Amino acid sequence: MSICCRRARIDDRPALEIFVRSAYPDLVPFKGPDRWRWQFLENPFLPNIEGFVPVWVALDGDNIVGQIAIQATDVHVAGRVHSAGWVVDVIILPAYRGRGIGHLLHEAVVSDVPILLTLTMAPATRRMAERAGAITLGPTWQFSRWVRFQADDVQRFLVRRTRHHRHLTKIVQLACGSFALHHMLALLINPWLSLRDRNYKPRPRSTSIAEVERFNPTIDGLWQRVAAGYPAICPRNSRFLNWRFVDCPQLVYHLFQAYRDGALVGYSVLRCKTSQELRQGVIVDLFANRRDPAVFRDLICHAVEYFGDEVASVECATSLLEIESILSECGFFKTRTLAPTIVVSDESLRSEIRGLRNEWSFSKGDHDWDQIDPAADRQYIPAPVSQRLSRPSNTINHSDHTGFSRRRAQVFRCWIFRRGNARKCREGSKAQSPSANHNQTMGRSFVTPPHSNPVVVAVADDRAANQL
Numbered sequence: 111m112s113i114c115c116r117r118a119r120i121d122d123r124p125a126l127e128i129f130v131r132s133a134y135p136d137l138v139p140f141k142g143p144d145r146w147r148w149q150f151l152e153n154p155f156l157p158n159i160e161g162f163v164p165v166w167v168a169l170d171g172d173n174i175v176g177q178i179a180i181q182a183t184d185v186h187v188a189g190r191v192h193s194a195g196w197v198v199d200v201i202i203l204p205a206y207r208g209r210g211i212g213h214l215l216h217e218a219v220v221s222d223v224p225i226l227l228t229l230t231m232a233p234a235t236r237r238m239a240e241r242a243g244a245i246t247l248g249p250t251w252q253f254s255r256w257v258r259f260q261a262d263d264v265q266r267f268l269v270r271r272t273r274h275h276r277h278l279t280k281i282v283q284l285a286c287g288s289f290a291l292h293h294m295l296a297l298l299i300n301p302w303l304s305l306r307d308r309n310y311k312p313r314p315r316s317t318s319i320a321e322v323e324r325f326n327p328t329i330d331g332l333w334q335r336v337a338a339g340y341p342a343i344c345p346r347n348s349r350f351l352n353w354r355f356v357d358c359p360q361l362v363y364h365l366f367q368a369y370r371d372g373a374l375v376g377y378s379v380l381r382c383k384t385s386q387e388l389r390q391g392v393i394v395d396l397f398a399n400r401r402d403p404a405v406f407r408d409l410i411c412h413a414v415e416y417f418g419d420e421v422a423s424v425e426c427a428t429s430l431l432e433i434e435s436i437l438s439e440c441g442f443f444k445t446r447t448l449a450p451t452i453v454v455s456d457e458s459l460r461s462e463i464r465g466l467r468n469e470w471s472f473s474k475g476d477h478d479w480d481q482i483d484p485a486a487d488r489q490y491i492p493a494p495v496s497q498r499l500s501r502p503s504n505t506i507n508h509s510d511h512t513g514f515s516r517r518r519a520q521v522f523r524c525w526i527f528r529r530g531n532a533r534k535c536r537e538g539s540k541a542q543s544p545s546a547n548h549n550q551t552m553g554r555s556f557v558t559p560p561h562s563n564p565v566v567v568a569v570a571d572d573r574a575a576n577q578l
């Protein structure tokens with residue numbers, strides 16, 4: 111067997127598609143051509159290397175037997191910008207594993223990409239990075255805040271946690287099937303959660319928070335004002351944010367901006383997990399001046415209220431101690447600690463990065479961390495777009511493609527705005543992305559009823575608001 115590793119060319123795409131289908135038989139729906147194009151061809155940070163794609167392949171003859179892909183990014187280190195890449199989609203066909211092909215591929219990537227970052231990774235990928243001389247960066251923590259559990263949530267959670275241990279999964283299934291363990295756990299946990307919520311006294315907010323459909327250039331102003339407080343970070347400008355959260359073909363993100371005295375002071379990106387995943391809300395990204403914890407607190411409290419009890423739990427991740435302490439105050443607890451790595455070719459940059467190893471800022475918006483994470487017991491059935499558009503809102507429930515409950519679906523999908531005549535946005539349609547004009551309209555006239563009222567509506571003017 112002779113294996114050769116090289117960077118894939120654009121004309122390798124059909125072979126790559128076949129490879130991805132055979133390498134990820136269970137994840138095929140989440141690794142489809144739309145996502146691939148968005149992640150690897152439409153990425154605004156992609157260095158312009160004509161004819162090539164950011165995927166390195168291992169070939170046995172003409173057959174692709176393994177790959178490492180790179181999700182391009184910039185990194186800002188001590189005020190200077192460098193091109194880098196997140197290591198993603200590392201996979202070797204089972205018949206070829208354990209023969210050093212992973213190391214070979216990783217070496218090929220290291221020789222072409224000057225900075226390689228990894229945040230979530232399998233032990234084998236860590237070994238590859240370590241052999242390439244990776245620096246291990248300070249910890250990034252994942253947090254969870256339990257909200258309210260249905261018995262089904264408990265069962266799905268237990269099955270998912272034990273999915274790599276066949277015997278444990280069987281024990282869980284038996285305990286739930288025969289002894290209703292999931293019902294008992296839900297009965298025990300929920301009263302405790304109610305008690306916690308009864309004692310919770312929300313602090314008054316120092317900002318007002320409004321949803322937008324796209325980040326406009328004011329976000330670049332925020333980034334420029336506060337980036338100096340982040341010694342090492344991947345950019346949080348409109349170029350990154352719109353590509354990552356608005357143009358992403360697979361997932362629906364909700365973008366919120368925080369204003370104080372009319373000025374933009376922070377943003378958050380939230381996602382309700384799809385019905386194939388656990389019933390969770392995710393605070394995917396948070397950004398504000400690091401010296402202004404009140405903005406982070408407002409955004410986190412807003413997210414908790416926003417998800418309400420439509421989710422079983424809310425997840426968030428951060429490497430910043432400032433955010434960590436606010437999350438703890440708001441009832442989140444640590445569920446996982448990650449040790450990100452960075453491989454840097456340039457020696458002087460390497461020592462600079464080593465000095466800043468505990469200063470990096472990461473969230474779930476980095477790497478490809480936030481992607482569909484299917485729970486074992488739900489099949490992925492993508493709803494055809496036409497079906498989604500014509501479905502009346504009162505039939506949307508948790509088995510819906512977007513994972514929204516009926517109530518939450520109403521909250522997110524009822525956008526009314528006027529451009530000439532008031533018109534209603536099509537449900538869930540990203541194709542209806544607003545122009546700068548629309549953003550303005552959305553930002554200006556939000557009617558946000560109390561949390562108990564399910565509908566949040568953006569309106570064009572007072573007349574439309576009164577009609578509502």
Ligand SMILES: CC(C)(COP(=O)(O)OP(=O)(O)OC[C@H]1O[C@@H](n2cnc3c(N)ncnc32)[C@H](O)[C@@H]1OP(=O)(O)O)[C@@H](O)C(=O)NCCC(=O)NCCS
Nearest residue numbers: 200201202207208209210211212213231232233234235237
């Ligand atoms: C991970 C994977 C790509 C490794 O490829 P491979 O060709 O078998 O890797 P190599 O033989 O080059 O071994 C690379 C290193 O990983 C280690 N390794 C391999 N499989 C491992 C495993 N399951 N657990 C822990 N370490 C492992 C090897 O010991 C080796 O380390 P060492 O040389 O320092 O001893 C392959 O096992 C795979 O495709 N797994 C399924 C997909 C996956 O988990 N991808 C990682 C996503 S981040």
